[in-house]
């Protein structure tokens with residue numbers, strides 16, 4: 661929601677997609693999700709810039725190995741900085757820009773097969789809850805955007821929205837997002 665509040669063009673595009681797919685039903689349901697293609701691009705871009713677990717989970721090596729010429733001893737604590745990978749200019753064009761369209765016609769997804777985008781980790785200790793986690797986020801965001809238009813408080817512009825992050829295993833927003841819900845013009849069938 662914070663990126664959408666800062667990027668009204670994207671907010672409008674994703675809202676139009678949701679409203680044309682969900683129609684005049686009061687709530688979106690899970691069956692609506694497969695048709696929301698642009699929403700999925702938006703969430704990939706969110707996961708690239710704001711992976712909830714920026715260093716994944718701490719892991720420990722069990723044996724010695726050599727990584728790009730570096731010797732790594734057994735019992736070494738390993739952190740994978742997916743926050744930095746998601747903003748690496750050698751992998752992403754204009755990495756600091758929020759551009760969901762970068763994933764259009766791109767094979768990159770977050771299932772752990774593309775090392776540029778690893779919000780759920782990868783391999784045998786990767787997150788087993790990807791499908792459930794993403795379905796919950798998609799459904800919640802879809803309903804929030806379907807039910808209301810959202811406006812910044814009076815006097816605030818997109819540039820005033822804080823992107824500051826706090827610290828933790830998962831990263832919270834430092835400054836809570838404040839938006840005003842506005843009842844949309846259309847009528848639902850409920």
Ligand code: HEM
Nearest residue numbers: 712713716717779780781782784785786787788789792793
């Ligand atoms: C957006 C939501 C979620 C995110 C971003 C997320 C992210 C992650 C990450 C980064 C890891 C560590 C992967 C690694 O070290 O390579 C992980 C592990 C794990 N996640 Fe998730 N997760 C999410 C939702 C869920 C859900 C909904 C469940 C369960 C229903 C779940 C269950 C687990 C479990 C059990 C592990 C440990 C796997 C292991 O160590 O073998 N996660 N998750």
